[in-house]
Amino acid sequence: MGIRFLVTGGTFDKEYNELNGELLFQQTHLPEMLTLGRSRVDAKITTLMMIDSLQMTEDHRTLVARACLEAPEDRIVVTHGTDTMVETARVVAQLVPGKTVVLTGAMIPWKFGSSDGLFNLGSALAFAQVLPTGVYLSMNGRWFPWDNVRKNKTKGEFEAISTD
Amino acid sequence: MGIRFLVTGGTFDKEYNELNGELLFQQTHLPEMLTLGRSRVDAKITTLMMIDSLQMTEDHRTLVARACLEAPEDRIVVTHGTDTMVETARVVAQLVPGKTVVLTGAMIPWKFGSSDGLFNLGSALAFAQVLPTGVYLSMNGRWFPWDNVRKNKTKGEFEAISTD
Amino acid sequence: MGIRFLVTGGTFDKEYNELNGELLFQQTHLPEMLTLGRSRVDAKITTLMMIDSLQMTEDHRTLVARACLEAPEDRIVVTHGTDTMVETARVVAQLVPGKTVVLTGAMIPWKFGSSDGLFNLGSALAFAQVLPTGVYLSMNGRWFPWDNVRKNKTKGEFEAISTD
Amino acid sequence: MGIRFLVTGGTFDKEYNELNGELLFQQTHLPEMLTLGRSRVDAKITTLMMIDSLQMTEDHRTLVARACLEAPEDRIVVTHGTDTMVETARVVAQLVPGKTVVLTGAMIPWKFGSSDGLFNLGSALAFAQVLPTGVYLSMNGRWFPWDNVRKNKTKGEFEAISTD
Numbered sequence: 001m002g003i004r005f006l007v008t009g010g011t012f013d014k015e016y017n018e019l020n021g022e023l024l025f026q027q028t029h030l031p032e033m034l035t036l037g038r039s040r041v042d043a044k045i046t047t048l049m050m051i052d053s054l055q056m057t058e059d060h061r062t063l064v065a066r067a068c069l070e071a072p073e074d075r076i077v078v079t080h081g082t083d084t085m086v087e088t089a090r091v092v093a094q095l096v097p098g099k100t101v102v103l104t105g106a107m108i109p110w111k112f113g114s115s116d117g118l119f120n121l122g123s124a125l126a127f128a129q130v131l132p133t134g135v136y137l138s139m140n141g142r143w144f145p146w147d148n149v150r151k152n153k154t155k156g157e158f159e160a161i162s163t164d
Numbered sequence: 165m166g167i168r169f170l171v172t173g174g175t176f177d178k179e180y181n182e183l184n185g186e187l188l189f190q191q192t193h194l195p196e197m198l199t200l201g202r203s204r205v206d207a208k209i210t211t212l213m214m215i216d217s218l219q220m221t222e223d224h225r226t227l228v229a230r231a232c233l234e235a236p237e238d239r240i241v242v243t244h245g246t247d248t249m250v251e252t253a254r255v256v257a258q259l260v261p262g263k264t265v266v267l268t269g270a271m272i273p274w275k276f277g278s279s280d281g282l283f284n285l286g287s288a289l290a291f292a293q294v295l296p297t298g299v300y301l302s303m304n305g306r307w308f309p310w311d312n313v314r315k316n317k318t319k320g321e322f323e324a325i326s327t328d
Numbered sequence: 329m330g331i332r333f334l335v336t337g338g339t340f341d342k343e344y345n346e347l348n349g350e351l352l353f354q355q356t357h358l359p360e361m362l363t364l365g366r367s368r369v370d371a372k373i374t375t376l377m378m379i380d381s382l383q384m385t386e387d388h389r390t391l392v393a394r395a396c397l398e399a400p401e402d403r404i405v406v407t408h409g410t411d412t413m414v415e416t417a418r419v420v421a422q423l424v425p426g427k428t429v430v431l432t433g434a435m436i437p438w439k440f441g442s443s444d445g446l447f448n449l450g451s452a453l454a455f456a457q458v459l460p461t462g463v464y465l466s467m468n469g470r471w472f473p474w475d476n477v478r479k480n481k482t483k484g485e486f487e488a489i490s491t492d
Numbered sequence: 493m494g495i496r497f498l499v500t501g502g503t504f505d506k507e508y509n510e511l512n513g514e515l516l517f518q519q520t521h522l523p524e525m526l527t528l529g530r531s532r533v534d535a536k537i538t539t540l541m542m543i544d545s546l547q548m549t550e551d552h553r554t555l556v557a558r559a560c561l562e563a564p565e566d567r568i569v570v571t572h573g574t575d576t577m578v579e580t581a582r583v584v585a586q587l588v589p590g591k592t593v594v595l596t597g598a599m600i601p602w603k604f605g606s607s608d609g610l611f612n613l614g615s616a617l618a619f620a621q622v623l624p625t626g627v628y629l630s631m632n633g634r635w636f637p638w639d640n641v642r643k644n645k646t647k648g649e650f651e652a653i654s655t656d
Contacts, residue, residue: 011349018435019484021339021380023349037283038271039305040321052349107202107346113441119201122286125305130294141203141289156347157204175513182599183648185503185544187513216513271510277605320511365611366599367633368649435530447529450614453633458622469531469617485532 002042003128004073005030008064008088009050010081012117014109025050029110030079033121041125044073053081053088053105061088065095075128078103079121082151082158085137089146093135102128103146104138107156166206167292168237169194172228172252173214174245176281178273189214193274194243197285205289208237217245217252217269225252229259239292242267243285246315246322249301253310257299266292267310268302271320330370331456332401333358336392336416337378338409340445342437353378357438358407361449369453372401381409381416381433389416393423403456406431407449410479410486413465417474421463430456431474432466435484494534495620496565497522500556500580501542502573504609506601517542521602522571525613533617536565545573545580545597553580557587567620570595571613574643574650577629581638585627594620595638596630599648 007013007028014023028047048067049060068076080088082105089103104124106117124138135146139158148161171177171192181188192211212231213224232240244252246269253267268288270281288302299310303322312325335341335356345352358373376395377388396404408416410433417431432452434445452466463474467486476489499505499520509516522537540559541552560568572580574597581595596616598609616630627638631650640653 011346014349016436016440018339019481021342021351023351033283034305036280037305038280038303038321039283040323041305108344111441112344112437112439116200116202118282119197119203119286122283122288122305123290124286126287126290126302126307127294129307130291138290139202141198141201141205141286143290143293153347157202159204175510178513180600180604182503183645185506185515187515272508273604275604276508276601277603317511361611362633364608365633366608366631366649367611368651369633444528444530446610447525447531447614450611450616450633451618452614454615454618454630454635455622457635458619466618467530469526469529469533469614471618471621485530487532 004071005045006078007047010105012106053084061091065092068096076101168235169209170242171211176270217248225255229256232260240265265299332399333373334406335375338433340434381412389419393420396424404429496563497537498570499539504598545576553583557584560588568593
């Protein structure tokens with residue numbers, strides 16, 4: 001009863017193109033990060049797309065939801081850009097009943113050394129193993145239900161909408 | 165209702181002494197690691213000792229258990245050397261009822277760059293927030309109840325004793 | 329009889345802005361890099377500007393040359409973007425007689441972890457101490473006189489124009 | 493007319509054994525360091541031994557000198573532990589006329605992330621290309637003739653014996 005990772009790109013996987021000084025996507029770094037973390041969780045990785053989450057359309061989000069549905073696993077981690085992570089979580093929540101789906105990402109690309117990505121990956125993988133059925137975001141060491149979270153773009157962190 | 169971190173040392177916090185080429189302990193790196201991970205969990209840190217877990221006596225383990233008991237928080241992460249993490253977990257389990265305590269550590273010192281410590285810290289912090297009352301180890305992206313885990317010293321990883 | 333460092337920006341000093349995902353300049357990282365390299369060279373650092381070398385005008389280059397002239401030291405290292413490093417070297421060569429000036433930079437920002445910047449800094453500092461009067465580029469572990477070097481933008485490296 | 497690298501081990505190449513927590517030698521990291529520094533110097537690497545320089549006997553030092561003599565190149569960089577680097581330089585100076593030999597090393601292992609090794613490698617490679625015939629140490633961004641240098645073990649840096 002393993003974990004499925006669905007990769008969509010986002011800052012998590014951005015790299016620096018030294019020939020033109022721009023940021024780009026190549027392969028996901030998820031496998032090397034799991035190796036570095038010495039993960040022994042039974043995990044499979046599927047790359048769905050490699051894009052900035054600002055480029056994501058409703059079709060892309062539906063594709064993520066469908067991949068959650070079709071995965072044999074009931075526990076799923078989605079790596080995703082932070083800017084529209086909440087929107088994708090909403091689509092997944094509408095279309096994917098009966099599974100535990102945790103979306104996570106990074107504020108700094110993993111390849112840039114001081115990344116929060118490895119920490120977030122550790123958290124998301126843990127939350128995905130123990131949270132009950134539902135759709136969640138995991139950022140800043142915390143977890144949020146999909147319908148009570150927003151990105152605070154001034155602070156660059158995620159927070160609950162209401163704390164009742 | 166925050167998290168209490170109790171620091172005991174271990175490989176997690178070892179450093180390299182460039183004057184004599186030996187490994188040593190100085191201050192814990194936990195605060196900078198939480199900053200790097202952009203943790204926004206309400207967390208307080210107490211350093212209990214800074215030692216290799218092979219140097220730990222029964223008194224040291226009792227001191228860890230007492231600190232768990234006396235902490236105002238019900239959810240606690242203990243950073244610990246891997247070699248005797250299981251033994252300390254046993255003592256904590258005997259003396260600390262009614263709290264969620266997660267022990268974690270690292271195979272490579274955080275200061276040595278390719279550390280599994282940041283990943284483990286993310287996982288342990290997540291498990292400590294959601295697991296029910298009990299004493300657990302968190303290593304290799306996984307969690308184990310204190311009485312069903314051992315360190316496989318050949319592989320350098322943790323595993324369940326029985327998988328029934 | 330120390331070394332003067334003149335900082336102009338370039339990839340060497342670029343950072344990642346985690347709030348908007350763009351690259352930016354803040355302070356130079358030269359002091360921390362010299363500390364990391366345990367440099368004990370008598371060195372002083374002057375930041376002239378913090379810009380991409382594609383933004384450099386002839387006025388900027390003249391300003392660099394004037395700073396070389398006015399520095400009390402005879403041996404100078406200029407950190408610079410790679411795209412127009414050769415053009416600035418030409419202006420310095422025209423205006424600054426009687427000093428040893430070495431321009432260097434990086435293909436990957438220092439802050440992005442796998443940077444060539446620390447290696448180049450070590451090389452440039454060495455070349456500046458022992459090369460005779462003249463203006464040079466130091467990249468890829470090599471040194472080039474200012475009038476026999478070009479950036480190969482396809483390979484992302486510097487090469488001699490003629491090898492006679 | 494390239495550069496020959498002779499590898500002898502030293503802190504430069506030490507690694508951490510995560511199974512027993514001790515330091516050890518495996519392969520030299522010189523090739524990956526030159527790749528990271530984007531070196532385009534024509535360089536060949538020979539590993540002579542992989543030992544701590546405190547273990548070096550007079551025979552080891554003679555072996556280093558002989559390898560300098562037998563190398564087809566006239567410009568040589570020797571990577572070496574810092575504790576007895578000066579002693580090996582003396583033996584090389586006695587036995588190897590007519591070549592430029594630069595010994596260098598590191599205070600922190602390259603694999604431990606915050607190493608001075610990459611900086612020293614850049615400096616040593618530069619000095620080896622431009623210094624006249626002779627035997628030198630390159631550490632702390634500086635160069636020293638073999639007979640006017642000592643390691644200050646309190647400060648962990650190299651210094652001239654006399655500064656006349």
